Amino acid sequence: MDTSAIPTAAAHHLDTIVEVTATDCPELPPVWVIAHVQAESSWDPTAFSRDRNGGAAGLYQLNEANWTTAGGSAWTSAPPASQDDVLQPDVHLHRAIPWICVNLRSATAHLEATGKPTSPLDAMLVCHIAGCGRVTGSATGIPVAGEASCDTTCADLVTTYIQRVHDLVDRYTAARGPVPVDDLPAPTPFTGPSTGCTATDPTGGRCLTPATRHAHDEVIRVFGTPGPTAAIRSAGCWDAHAWNPTSDHSQGRACDYFTDAAGIFPAGRELETGWRLASWLRTHADPLKIRYIIWQGRIWSPTTADTGGWGRPYTGGGVYDPTDATGGHFDHIHVSFQE
Structure with missing residues (x-):
C-alpha cells in the first residue's frame, strides 16, 4: 500500500x-x-x-x-x-x-x-x-x-x-520491488552434483534435491530458524501437491517461506521481511541455482525482464487464484530451483 x-x-x-x-x-x-x-x-x-x-x-x-x-x-x-x-x-x-x-x-x-x-x-x-x-x-x-x-x-x-x-x-497500491540487501551475507554457491530427490527435507517432507537443500540451509543461515517470533514464521519444501502434480514441490525442487501466518496479507515488519528475503534470493539466484521466485502477486526468473514492476504479474497458471493471499503468493515467498 x-x-x-x-x-x-x-x-x-x-x-x-x-x-x-x-x-x-x-x-x-x-x-x-x-x-x-x-x-x-x-x-x-x-x-x-x-x-x-x-x-x-x-x-x-x-x-x-x-x-x-x-x-x-x-x-x-x-x-x-x-x-x-x-x-x-x-x-x-x-x-x-x-x-x-x-x-x-x-x-x-x-x-x-x-x-x-x-x-x-x-x-x-x-x-x-x-x-x-x-x-x-x-x-x-x-x-x-x-x-x-x-x-x-x-x-x-x-x-x-x-x-x-x-x-x-x-x-x-505502491509499486514495490527488490530492496537493498548489501548488509546480508552472500550465500555459499552450490557446487554439488544433481542427484535427484536424495537429500533430507528438514521441513518434514519426503526429500529434496541437493541444490534445494543447500539453498534452504543458506536461507536459514542468513535469516534464522523459522519460528513464531522469528523473521521467517514457517517454511515448507517437499509436498505431494496432489492438486498440482507437476509442481516443483513434489519433485523436491521448491520451498515456501512464510513471514506471517498463512492466509494473511502481510504488513509492516512481516511484509518488509518478505521483501528482504525475496530480494536476497533474487540477488543470489545464480549461485543458488534459482529457477524462479513468486511473491506479492509477481513472478520473476533470471531469464525474464521486469515488466511494470518486480518480475511480471502472476496469473496462477489456471491452478491458483492470484487474488487470494496464498494463491497469489502474498503470504509467502515461493522459490523453485533448476536442479
Whole structure:
C-alpha cells in the first residue's frame, strides 16, 4: 500500500483497518477496504443517501437493516443523528468489515462450488452493489443484462462499480520491488552434483534435491530458524501437491517461506521481511541455482525482464487464484530451483 496516496481519512483509521482485517477477515486486503469505502462514501463518515430501503449511511453506505445485522444500533432518525454509531468511523469499520467479510466468504464458497471464473473480491463487490443473488444467479458471478433479474442499467452499474474499485486499488497500491540487501551475507554457491530427490527435507517432507537443500540451509543461515517470533514464521519444501502434480514441490525442487501466518496479507515488519528475503534470493539466484521466485502477486526468473514492476504479474497458471493471499503468493515467498 502506498500510504502517501490513500485518502487522509483512511490514513487516520489505517490501524483499525489493519487490526480488523487481520483479526476477522485476513483474506480481505486492507487496500481493498480503503478503495471500497472510497467508492461508497469518499471516506465521509457522515455520508447519507436515500433509497427505497430508507437510506444508506456511513463509510460503507449500509442501510439500517444491514447495519443492525452487523451488530450496530438502530438509527434515531433518517438521516442518522450525529451521535448514532453508524456515523462513528472506528465503530463503523469494526462492524462493517466483518459484515462485508460474510459476503466475501459466502461468495467464495459459491464460486469454489460452481467453478465460476469471477474472483471472490469482485463477487464481494457484486454482493454489495447489487445483492449476492446476482452472483449466484449469473453464469460467471458477474451478471450481464438478462441474468439474475439484472437489466442493462443494472449490469452496467455492476461492471462500472467493479472497475471503479479496481482503479482505486491500483492507485493506492505502491509499486514495490527488490530492496537493498548489501548488509546480508552472500550465500555459499552450490557446487554439488544433481542427484535427484536424495537429500533430507528438514521441513518434514519426503526429500529434496541437493541444490534445494543447500539453498534452504543458506536461507536459514542468513535469516534464522523459522519460528513464531522469528523473521521467517514457517517454511515448507517437499509436498505431494496432489492438486498440482507437476509442481516443483513434489519433485523436491521448491520451498515456501512464510513471514506471517498463512492466509494473511502481510504488513509492516512481516511484509518488509518478505521483501528482504525475496530480494536476497533474487540477488543470489545464480549461485543458488534459482529457477524462479513468486511473491506479492509477481513472478520473476533470471531469464525474464521486469515488466511494470518486480518480475511480471502472476496469473496462477489456471491452478491458483492470484487474488487470494496464498494463491497469489502474498503470504509467502515461493522459490523453485533448476536442479
